[in-house]
Amino acid sequence: MPFRALLYHCREALRGIARNGFMSLASVTTVAISLLVLTLFLLLGANLANVFTWVEEQVQIRAFLADDLTEARRELLMREIGRQEGVRSVTFIHKDQALQELADRLGTDAEILQGVDSINPLPHTLAIEVEPEHAERVAEMVAGMEGVDQVSEKGEMVRRLVAVTRVLRWGGVALMALLAVATVLVISNTIRLTVYARRQEIAIMKLVGATDSFIRAPFFIEGMLLGLAGSLLSVGGAWWAYGYAMTLAADSVPFLPMLPRDQLFADLLPALVAGGALLGVLGTNLSIKRFLRV
């Protein structure tokens, strides 16, 4: 396309946007909201995935040992557990060490432990690092072993979380699809208004021999601009929201790792901008097919 034709199409596209000011605004807003929801889902998804990797690394089975277990028996037990498939390591935690860890975790609240020092109620513990998919089996096996009083397994929680995210993910996909359809329809309607406003010009263009692609071009540019504007707004909104979420998380769940904002958005931005433009083009296409008939 020659440069002056492109210039002409862009000018016509901007005229179209200005002419349907309100509908253009509605389109941009719809694109922005749709993409904002999409972006938030993506951000949530990326962070959940990140948290899971972190949680999975924390999957640990704790076996609380009977008080009267001898050191030799304990060594035997540890070797036996270490041989199981999926077990990465077995570490012995002395009850005094466990108490110390508890005190550390409680921090300033540790004073409630005063007086417990002398009669440490905590058992000796084996910390078993295990691959998540083997956690359940290993936990059962360990529970049945002689000298093991009780087993606590955190794998169940992870599995439940994973199941919840799956639901979240599919729900998100469905919601995003619906929003994408709504966006396409709203853009299509805006373009339809421009087509309607320009029907006389279009008739004359056809009459004097303008090609179909020449007639269509400004409408595609208009749709694309609406999509782009919407996507940029949504990225701005998501940027702010993510920053806010990070501040909140830093206060309430500081131990949860969150992905750094700059990197995340650098990855997402091109896809979101392209997505907005694509929705615009799809909306235009729908309108052109139904109303322009060129």
Place this chain on the structure above:
Amino acid sequence: MMPLLAIDSSAGRPGSPGGRGVAPMIEMYDVSVVFPNGARGLHKVNLRIAKGEFVFLVGPSGAGKSTFIRLIYREILPTSGQVYVLGRNLARLRRREVPYLRREVGVVFQDFKLLNDRTVYDNVAFALQVTGASPREVRKRVPAVLEMVGLAHKATCYPDELAGGEQQRVSVARAIANNPRIVLADEPTGNLDPDTARGIVELLLDINRLGATVVVATHALDIVSSHRQRVVELRDGRVVRDVERGLYRRAL
């Protein structure tokens, strides 16, 4: 200065009838048009219009004059029969080829079809811009055609500031802007008083003298009679009379 309309050395004498060694511009063979609602537009029309001819298409309202015109610029296709324009079978013309045909066929309507939010100059320039002309071509061509239709001094006016006849001249200027080989006019004088109408027809005759083949659909019979040109009369979609210039003169 560049010619306003391309004059081909092989062009027939203005006003010469079709056939006889002159390249046909428009040919219709057994052309019938039936509209979706069942109304008949044309019925088995056979006609040849040669390069350089000027043809009046007459007949009462509903005789099929507009249908005839619309076939030539391929607004519609015949239900049966063949239409050839510039040697191309229009039924075989691909969609994307239609715009290029239309650049060779200028059309003028009774209601002018001007864009009221653009000046006279811009209305004419529009036809060139949307067919990919360079700004330089536009700057050369628009004043030339405005000069030809006698509206050079109204270039900056808007259509609704002009009289009907002047508006129609703008519409003619736009039709010839792309230097078409065929100019069609569908009741170009329908909204104009007789004197103004005469002026428009004179203008179309001038365009014909410069080499374009011109077809004018009209029911202004006094104008037709005063110009000794070929007359094709339609009635109920059939050609009931086709009088060449010589014959027509004898009939007077």
